[in-house]
Structure formats: structure tokens, C-alpha cells
Amino acid sequence: MTTDTVQEVTVSVWSLDPTHSGAHFKVRHMGIAWVRGDFRILRGTLQWDDDKISESSIDVEIDAASVNSNEPKRDEHLRNADLLDVERFPSMHFRSTGVSRSSADSALVAGELTIHGVTRQVELRVTEISPATKDPWGNIRFAASANTKVSRKDFGLIWNPLLETGGVLVGDEVFIDLDVEFTKTR
Numbered sequence: 155m156t157t158d159t160v161q162e163v164t165v166s167v168w169s170l171d172p173t174h175s176g177a178h179f180k181v182r183h184m185g186i187a188w189v190r191g192d193f194r195i196l197r198g199t200l201q202w203d204d205d206k207i208s209e210s211s212i213d214v215e216i217d218a219a220s221v222n223s224n225e226p227k228r229d230e231h232l233r234n235a236d237l238l239d240v241e242r243f244p245s246m247h248f249r250s251t252g253v254s255r256s257s258a259d260s261a262l263v264a265g266e267l268t269i270h271g272v273t274r275q276v277e278l279r280v281t282e283i284s285p286a287t288k289d290p291w292g293n294i295r296f297a298a299s300a301n302t303k304v305s306r307k308d309f310g311l312i313w314n315p316l317l318e319t320g321g322v323l324v325g326d327e328v329f330i331d332l333d334v335e336f337t338k339t340r
Contacts (some may be wrong), residue, residue, distance in 0.1 A: 164204045165209070166201075166338055167199065168296075168336035168337065169336060169338065170195060171337050174335035177193040177194075177195055179328050181306070183323070184322075190223065191229075192277075194220035195215070198214035198334070207254060211249075216245060216247070218233070218244055219240040232300070237270075239270060246269045249265055259282060262279060263280060265277075267279045271310045278302050280298050280300040281299050294337070295338070296336055297333070300332045306324075
């Protein structure tokens with residue numbers, strides 16, 4: 155006699171809500187001040203396994219042309235071939251390669267970030283994970299915040315005039331903050 159056991163699947167699938175999500179950045183200007191901006195997140199999917207968090211994954215696409223630093227001329231320059239070159243590279247992409255839980259409301263997500271056609275390994279520190287909550291329309295939602303720091307030179311973004319007084323116009327380190335909200339699809 156054989157006994158077949160059915161193991162309950164604990165993987166849930168979540169779709170990123172682009173109207174309640176954003177990718178924010180800041181970078182030094184002339185070594186003295188921060189310039190901040192953001193990008194629109196186009197789409198994303200999260201597969202979450204409560205029982206085996208290392209099996210969880212996330213995949214997110216960001217619209218490079220949506221860059222907004224609250225200065226139209228600077229944004230136009232960010233979009234051109236000197237920097238993001240959105241004609242050739244219309245989107246940025248993050249795909250996780252590993253997830254681990256730090257605490258009940260934090261995690262580390264290792265992954266591959268592609269900007270300007272160059273892919274590099276990064277680690278996102280997820281600093282907040284909200285509880286799952288039912289919205290007024292019956293959807294289950296949760297939100298999370300994460301951050302990381304990257305070198306723009308590592309992604310081929312090397313445009314940078316030298317200043318007469320020494321130093322450069324744009325800092326190399328880019329600090330990234332993500333605020334994302336997901337809706338459960340199954």
C-alpha cells in the first residue's frame with residue numbers, strides 16, 4: 155500500500171502596484187549638496203514562500219525615461235546618451251538571486267541590477283515589511299521599503315566634468331531607496 159501525501163504550497167504571488175510604488179535616488183552635486191530624484195516603476199512580481207524564504211524571488215522593471223529630478227533640463231540630460239541613454243536602454247531591471255530574512259520586518263535581497271545595459275550584483279536591505287492588509291475592494295496588499303548604494307561608474311555612467319576648484323560635478327555613489335506596494339494575485 156502506498157501513501158501519497160499532499161504538501162500544502164505556501165508560495166504566494168504578488169503583483170507590484172505601480173501607482174503606489176517608487177524608486178528614489180540621491181547623488182552628490184559638486185561634492186557639496188544632494189540632488190534627489192525618482193523613477194516610475196513599471197511592473198514587478200514577487201513570489202513569496204513563507205516556509206522557505208530562500209525560495210522567494212522578485213523581478214522589477216523601471217522606466218529609465220521617467221527620471222524626475224524636478225529640473226527639466228537636468229532630466230533631459232539624464233535621459234540622453236551622456237548618461238542613461240534611454241533611446242538604447244529604455245528600462246532598468248532588478249532580478250533577485252537570493253532572499254534571506256533578517257527579522258520579522260526586514261530582509262536582505264541579493265540580485266542583479268541592470269542599468270544602461272550593464273548588469274551588476276547588488277544587495278537590497280529591506281528595512282520595513284508591512285503586515286498584509288485587506289483594502290476596501292477586498293484585495294490583499296502589503297508594502298516594503300528597501301535601500302542600497304551603487305557606483306554609477308560600475309554601470310558605465312562615466313560622464314562627469316572636472317571642476318575648476320578640483321573634484322567633479324556629479325558624485326559616483328548613488329543612494330537608492332525603494333518604496334513598493336504589492337497586491338496578492340494568488
